[in-house]
Amino acid sequence: MSENPASLLETFDNQFPQRDYVIEIICPEFTSVCPKTGQPDFGTLTFTYTPDQKCVELKSLKMYLQSFRNQGIFYENITNSILNDLVAALEPRRMKLVASFTPRGGISTNVTVVHEK
Amino acid sequence: MSENPASLLETFDNQFPQRDYVIEIICPEFTSVCPKTGQPDFGTLTFTYTPDQKCVELKSLKMYLQSFRNQGIFYENITNSILNDLVAALEPRRMKLVASFTPRGGISTNVTVVHEK
Amino acid sequence: MSENPASLLETFDNQFPQRDYVIEIICPEFTSVCPKTGQPDFGTLTFTYTPDQKCVELKSLKMYLQSFRNQGIFYENITNSILNDLVAALEPRRMKLVASFTPRGGISTNVTVVHEK
Amino acid sequence: MSENPASLLETFDNQFPQRDYVIEIICPEFTSVCPKTGQPDFGTLTFTYTPDQKCVELKSLKMYLQSFRNQGIFYENITNSILNDLVAALEPRRMKLVASFTPRGGISTNVTVVHEK
C-alpha cells in the first residue's frame, strides 16, 4: 500500500452548498486482508454524507478503496480510518459509513461510524 | 437539449388544497449522459411532494425528463436542477427527490434533495 | 356508476370503542378509467384506520369500490374522494388511504391521504 | 369450543423481572370460522410483549389458539378478545397483537391491538 492512500482522494466543488442534501455511495467490492490470518476480507461500504463545500470524486474514491486491497487491517480500523480520511478530505456537514463484511466462521459483522461537524 | 426544458412542465389545479397530502411519482427510466466520459447514465427518480395549488401533469413530466436524454450532466446537478425546476413550476408545500443511479465501476450513487416551503 | 356510490357502504358497531386500535384493509383489485385517455387504471388501495363507534363491513366496501369500475376519474380524485366517503360513513378517529397505481408510460404514482378527527 | 378457553393458558415465572425486555411470538397457523358465512378463516398472529412477573408457556398458547379452530368469530373480536385473555393471564408491562388474515374476495385485513399497563 502507498504511504498515504488518503492523498488519492480528489474532490470537486459542491454546486449547491446553500442546500442541505444527501449523497449515498455504495461500494460492494471492498476487499482487504485480515492481519491475523492473512486471509482476504470482503465487504460493502456505504457512505452517506451531506456535503459542505466539497464532494468526493467517484473514480478517486474507487482508487483510494483499492489501495486497501493487499493491506492487513481489522474491521473496526477499516471503518474508522476510512471515515476519518473522507472527513479530512471533504469536511462534510455530516457523514455516516456502514461497512458490512461477509461471514467468517459463520459470523457476519457490520460496523457503523458517524461523523457530525 | 432545448433551451429551457422546464417550460415543458405542465400543471393542473389541486382539487384538494385544504388537505395536506402526498403524491409519490416513480420514474425508473431516466437517462442522461456523463459529461466526463460521454457514456449514458441510467437512474430512477422518485418525487414525493405535498401539492399546494398545483399538481404536475404526468405526461409533461415524462417529456421534461426525456429532454435530459442526450444532455451531459452530473448526478448532483441532475438531482438539484430537476428539483429546482419542479419547485418553480409547482410551488409545492414540500418536495423530496431521490435519484438512484445504476452502478459505474462497481459503485452506485443515490442523491436525495429536499425542498421545504 | 350509480348516483351515490357512498350509499353502498355499510358499517357495524365497534365492539371495543374504549380501545384505540388499528384496522388495515388491503384492496389490490381496484380499477377505474382514466378520464383523459379512456384507458383502464389499476391500483391497490390500503386503508388504515382507528375506528370510533363504527367499522366498515368488508363486502359493502368491495361493492363500493367496484362502483368505480367504469367511472372516469383521476388518481388524486380517487384517493381524496374515497377517503372522504369512508370518513363520512365511519367517522373514524383517524384514517389513512394509500393508493398505488400501476405504471403508465413507465411512471408509477402513489397517493397518500390522511384524515385526523 | 370449551366454556373458558383462557383457562388453557399457562405461565411461568419471568426470571429477569428487573429488566424491560421484549418477547415476540409468531403463530402463522391460526384458524377460526367466519360466523356469517361458516367458512374457515386463516391468519398469522404476532404477539409482542414485555413480561412483568409472568411469561406465557408456548405449548399452552398453542392449545389456547387451537380452541378457536371451530369457533365462529369476527376478525376484530379475535384480536381484541385474545389480547384481553393474554393480558389477564400475564399482566404484562405492555403487549401488542397483530392479526393478519388471508384474502377474502380479493381483500386482506390486518388488525393491530395494543395494551399498556
Place this chain on the structure above:
Amino acid sequence: MSENPASLLETFDNQFPQRDYVIEIICPEFTSVCPKTGQPDFGTLTFTYTPDQKCVELKSLKMYLQSFRNQGIFYENITNSILNDLVAALEPRRMKLVASFTPRGGISTNVTVVHEK
C-alpha cells in the same frame, strides 16, 4: 458445558474510544437444547453494541456460543444470560441482543434484550 463459559470471551482494546460507534455481529448458527424436551433448538443471535474500552474478539465469541451446544436452557435464559456475560466482559456503552429461534409446533419466538450503561 464448562463451569464458566464466560471465561472463554476475549476482548481487544477499542482503538477509537473517543467516538460513539456501533458494531453489529450476526451469528446464525446458534444451537442449544430444550431442557423440557431434550430436543435441539436453533436460532440466530444478533449483537449490536457501542464499545467503550473493549471490543469482543470474534473467534472467542464463537467458542463461547459453542459452549451452549449441548446445554439445556430456555429461550429467555439464553438471551438474558448471554447479554449479561457480554456486558460483564465488554462493559459496553450499550448493547442489544436479538435472538430469533426457528419454529417449534408452528410457532416462532424472538427475544430482544437491551443493556444501557
Place this chain on the structure above:
Amino acid sequence: MSENPASLLETFDNQFPQRDYVIEIICPEFTSVCPKTGQPDFGTLTFTYTPDQKCVELKSLKMYLQSFRNQGIFYENITNSILNDLVAALEPRRMKLVASFTPRGGISTNVTVVHEK
C-alpha cells in the same frame, strides 16, 4: 366428517374436450388433524390436471377439502386419497397433486402423486 366427502365434488362439462390443456388449482388453506398427536396439520395442495369430459367446480372442491378439517389422517393418505377422489369424479386424462405441509419438529414434507389415464 361426513360419511362420503367425495360426494361433495361437483363437475361441469369441459367445453373444449378436443384440446389437451392444463388447469392448475392452488389451495393454500388445507388443514386436517394428525391422527397420532391430535394436533392440526396445515398445507398447500396444488392440483394440475388435463380435463377429459369434466372439470371440477371450484366451490365444491373447497367444500370437499374443508371436510378434512377435523379428520385425523396422515400426509401420504391425504395426498393419495384426495387424488383418488378427484380422479374418480373427473376421469381426467392426467392429474398431479402436490401437497406441501408446514414444518413439524423442524422438518417439512411434500408429497407428489400422479395419475395417468
Place this chain on the structure above:
Amino acid sequence: MSENPASLLETFDNQFPQRDYVIEIICPEFTSVCPKTGQPDFGTLTFTYTPDQKCVELKSLKMYLQSFRNQGIFYENITNSILNDLVAALEPRRMKLVASFTPRGGISTNVTVVHEK
C-alpha cells in the same frame, strides 16, 4: 361487449419469417366478470408464440383484451376463446397462453392452453 371483439385484433407483417423465433407478451391487467357471481375477476395473461407471416400489434391486443372488461365469462372459456381468436388472426406456427387468476375463496387457478400448427 361488442359483437365480435376479435375484429379488434390487428397484425403487422413478420419481417423475419425465415427464422423460428419466440415473442412473449405479458398482460397483467386482464379483468372480466364471473358469470355466476357477477363479481370481477383479475388475472395475468402470458402469450408465447412463434410468428409465421403475422405478428400481433400490441395496442390492438390491449383493446381486444379490454373488450372483456364487463363480459361474464368463465376461466376456461377466457383462456381457450382468447387463444382461438389469436390463432385465427395470426396463424402462428405455435402459441401458448397461460392465464393466472387471483385467489377466490383462498383458491388460485391457472389455465394453460397450447396451439400447434
Place this chain on the structure above:
Amino acid sequence: MSENPASLLETFDNQFPQRDYVIEIICPEFTSVCPKTGQPDFGTLTFTYTPDQKCVELKSLKMYLQSFRNQGIFYENITNSILNDLVAALEPRRMKLVASFTPRGGISTNVTVVHEK
C-alpha cells in the same frame, strides 16, 4: 454417538405401493462436527424418494439425524452414509439426498447422491 444410529430409523407400511409417488422431506436443522477443525457444521438435508413397501417415520428420522450432532464426519461421508442407511432401512424404488452446507471460509458446498433400485 451410539454404536449404530441407523437402528433409530423406524418405518411404516406404504399404503399405496401399487402407485409410484414421491415423498420429499426437508431437514434444515442438521448439524455435525468437522473432524479436522472440531468446529460444528450446519446444513439442510433434502430427501426425495419413491417408497416401495416402507415409508420412513418422521420422528425417528429426526432422532437419527440428531445422532450426528457431536460426531466428527466430512461432508461427503455424511451424505453418502445417510443415504446408505435410509436405503437399507426403506428399500425405496429410488432416493435422492441433497445436502447443502453453510459457508466456511466464504465457500459453500452441496453434495447430491442418488440411489436407484
Place this chain on the structure above:
Amino acid sequence: MSENPASLLETFDNQFPQRDYVIEIICPEFTSVCPKTGQPDFGTLTFTYTPDQKCVELKSLKMYLQSFRNQGIFYENITNSILNDLVAALEPRRMKLVASFTPRGGISTNVTVVHEK
C-alpha cells in the same frame, strides 16, 4: 446513428476453440426509440453464445448497443437485427438473444431469437 453501427463491433481470438463453452452477456441498459410514438423504449438484452474462433470485445459491444440510443426501431427488428450483426461479426457455433422490454400500456414484451451454425 452512424451508417453502419455493426462496424463498431470488435472481436478477439477465442483462446479455447477446441472446447464448446458458453458466454452469457447481460446488458440491462439498452434503450432505443419507438418509431410509431417517438417515445424511448428500455430493455435488457441477454446474449448467450458458444464462440468458434472469435469472442466479442465487451466495450465495443457497449458502443454498438449505444448506437441504437436515438434510433427508431421496433422490438422484433431490434432483436433480429442485433442477432444478425453479432452472428456476422462472430460466426459463433450458436447464439441466443433474449430482449426483455419494460411495460408499455401495462404490457411487457420479450423476444427470443436463436442462431445455429
Place this chain on the structure above:
Amino acid sequence: MSENPASLLETFDNQFPQRDYVIEIICPEFTSVCPKTGQPDFGTLTFTYTPDQKCVELKSLKMYLQSFRNQGIFYENITNSILNDLVAALEPRRMKLVASFTPRGGISTNVTVVHEK
C-alpha cells in the same frame, strides 16, 4: 502470483468411487485484475463435479483461488484455465465451472465451461 498455482491444489481419496454423485462448490469471493485496465474484477465461481478417485480439499481450493488475487487475466481465461487445473488435479468423471462476474460499464458476464471424461 506463484509460478505454478495449480500446485496449491490438494486432493483426498473419494470414499465412494463406486457411486456417481455430485459435489457443488460455490466460491462467491473470487477476485482478479483486468489485464487491460488494471482494475480488479469480482465474481462467483461455482464448481459442479462428479469425483472419480479424488475430491478437492476445500482449503487448498481457497488458497489456489486466492493466487489469482493480483494476477491480470481475462474472464474467458480465468474460467477455462481454472477448469483445466481442476481437471488435471482431480481427473473427475465430469466437471462444470460457471463464473459469474459483477457488472462493468453496466454489462455482466457469465462464462460456463464443461469437461467430460
